[in-house]
Amino acid sequence: MRNISGLKVLIVEDEALVALMIEDMLQDLGCEIIASISRLADARAIAAKADIDLAVLDVNLAGELSFSIAEILRNRQIPFVFSTGYGMDGLPDEFGSHLVIGKPFSSGELQEIIAGAIER
Template identity: 70%
Template sequence: MNVSGMKVLVVEDEGLVALMIEDMLEDLGFDVVASVSRLADARTIVADAAVDLAVLDVNLAGESSFSIAEILRKRQIPFIFSTGYGLSGLPDEFAHQPLIGKPFSKKDLQETIEAALKL
């Protein structure tokens, strides 16, 4: 799968985790166009940003990222969820969305993204 130049948005509230995800994405050939830690900032960006994919932390400082996922779905932009709280707990509307549990490897991230891009 050729991902060179694909633009990715990272939504993650833990700074070190965000940096790790950004590094992994860049190693895989993606272009990280934005990395945000707050729900309001993410909402602003996803409303009209030119992105090809998003990596969404499920829990952003106590708020869920599901409203961001809704916007991405409406814009037909693929996304994956990441979570440190186990692989259950997604609402029914996102039950089939690719999900990766933290901590994860670059290989895990790549496989989860490939699943999202095939949906």
């Protein structure tokens, strides 16, 4: 499995406990958390400008979908993975080929999916 240590990661997650869990997992894997954002507008602004290597995006942010953030990242050629409890069914066709990690997940699963996103 590819080492993901040193990656600069943006986390977009509206559930505070889940965000903290992801932050802890990523830090344990040697990643640097650039920001952990819970609101769509704030996340879009960070995604548009921040120096990041990868993003983990919750699909549903308090009823708002994160696909506009994904579009910004795709345009900047920054890899991302979707984090969701809904599976692939909640993704529009344009993002159907992107990697999805189902909640709940382990640190090993997170490392594996991030490595896969970076290698694409």
